[in-house]
Amino acid sequence: MNKKRHQVVVIGSGFGGLFSTKALKHANVDITLIARTTNHLFQPLLYQVATGILSEGEIAPPTREVLRRQKNAQVLLGLVEDVDLVNKVVKWRFHEQYHETPYDSLVVATGAGQSYFGHDEFATFAPGMKTIDDALELRARIIKAFEVAEFTTDPAERRRLMTFVVVGAGPTGVEMAGQIRELADTTIRQDFRAIDTSEARVVLVDGADQVLPPFGPELGAATKKKLEKLGVEVQLSSIVTELDERGVGIKRADGEVERIECFCKVWAAGVKGDPLGQVLAEQSGAELDRAGRVVVNKDLTLPDHPDVYVVGDLMSFPGVPGVAQGAIQSARHAAKDIRARVEGSQPPGEFKYFDKGSMATIARFSAVVKMGNIKLTGFVAWVAWLFLHLFYIAGFKQRVTTLLSWFISFVSNGRSQRVVTNQQMVGRLALERLGSHTSGKLIQGRSHEADGDDDAVPYDEEELTPAE
Structure with missing residues (x-):
């Protein structure tokens, strides 16, 4: 009689979920991947969907297509609402259909959402940048701001419509601000008759005292200078105190308060762990950090639950930032540990993160890169950014279509994905x-x-x- 194969359940189809599943391709296990979406999302390029450079399909290939040749993996569409750690069962639903899936090993890679620092009401008029829905909604808000401004005759209202506020000066915020500026200055400038889109005001706001804090003062200063040269207003040491449909209120470190009237707001500041992290913490006794991420053991498991791994943006591990490489490396480590348990071999032990650096684009042909002691800016950094992101996009078809879209956008200033509904x-x-x-x-x-x-x-x- 054949022995039942080791059952692995993976929750989430992001970098953590996908790479842990792929790393177990040749292991003697059966994998059930449960995710709330049908696709794997290359989140670092969401801002390009929001600004019309790429389509959602170019950065979000179907998970089934990515894993179609991996015979030991099954993909299920559903939302995981609970995990019974004692009985080793994952409880999930698709709309009103409820299911339970048992596991021998569990990999939780549900990621993190947008944090509004206690002001969740801000989300109504300031979408984050975590999902395809966010990106498509922001694209609609950006494009429609110019459309409405075209037939608005009141000067004050027209200025409000053509003012864009991006909250958060990390990589996502910098990239969004730069792309909105380029969109207004080049791509659509000749498309309107009553307005000059280059007169649009783009404001980047952050409570930190520099742009791109993880990149260090030197690259932060270079990025700020480049943004300001493009025409982006950079307001540092400033926090958003109010946000509604008409605009935002900002308070600076010196106590000065400013109200910016604007139509389109983008929230790119702060993250919070997926709610499933709270469920795991309550059952296992694990701690949550300030962002709601699960503090894991040195081998990425939960306390007293060596069969449950938390990887990617939902895990809290010293020295591991919330970037794609953190998710990829932690996922592969969890897969190695599971495989060792199944084969009875020596486990990999403690997780060790290798920092491959950070990078962000500022505008066309301009980026910043930090890899250890190596710091790059300008065109060379942009080329490095382009090839690295192209390399990590899942699927040959996505790489080809993305490269074609980039070629059109970067050479002609055109953007083919400007349809909004x-x-x-x-x-x-x-x-x-x-x-x-x-x-x-x-x-x-x-x-x-x-x-x-x-x-x-x-x-x-x-x-x-x-x-x-």
């Missing part, structure tokens, strides 16, 4: 109003109100549309 603009807010279980009922053709869905909130369609 009302659905992109209001979809997130509509789903929040309807309730988390409503989509299942809508698919089945049932009214959430008729079924007495306590999780649903009646809504007025007009209220979902951001003020214009």
Whole structure:
């Protein structure tokens, strides 16, 4: 009688989930990957989707396609809501269908979401940059700001529509601010008749005293200088104290307060661990750090649960930043440990992170790179950034189409992904109003109100549309 193979459940299809699954391709295990989306997302390039350079398909290949040749891996679409660590069962659902999947080893790679530092109400009018939905909504907000400005005759309102505030001067914020500036200055400048898009105001705000803090003062100063040369207003040592449909309130370190009237806001500051981290902490006794990430053992397991690994952005491990390399390396380490347990061989021991450096683009042909003591800026850094990101995009087809899109954008200043819809603009807010279980009922053709869905909130369609 054949012995049952070791059952591995992987939660999440990001870098952590995908790379741990691929690393177990030749192991004597059966893998069930459960994720809330059907795709693997190359998150570092979300800002290019938001600004019309790339399509979502170019940075988010279907997970099934990536793993189609890995016969020991099954992909399931669902949202994991609970994990029973005692009975070793993962509890998940797809809309209103509930399931339980047992495991021998569990890899949790659900990542982190956007943190609004206690002001979750800011999210209504300032989407983050963590999901495809975020990027598409921001694309709609950016493009529609110019569209509405074209027929607006009031000068003050036109200035508000053409003012963009990006909160957070890390890599994502810097990249977003630079791309909005380039979009206004070059790509769409000839497309309008009543407005001059180059007059758009782009403001980058951060509470830190420098741009790109992890890159060090030298590269931070160089990045700030480049951004300002492009026309981006950089406001450091400044925190957002209020944010609504009409604009943002900013308080500086010296106590000065400023109100910036603006239509489009982008939130690129702060992260918080996925809620599943709280579930794991309560059952295992593990601690959570200030961002809600799970403090793991030195081998990436939970206290008293050597069969449960937390990897990627959900884990809190000394010296490991929340970047793709942290997720990839931790995922591979967890896979090695699982394989060693199955084969009865020597486990890899403590996880050791190798810092391969950090990089961020500022604008076309300009970037900054920090690799150990090596610091690069300008065109050379941009080329290094381009090839590294192209290398890590999953799938040959995605690499080819991404390279083609980059060629068109960088050579001609054109951006082929500028189509926006009302659905992109209001979809997130509509789903929040309807309730988390409503989509299942809508698919089945049932009214959430008729079924007495306590999780649903009646809504007025007009209220979902951001003020214009």
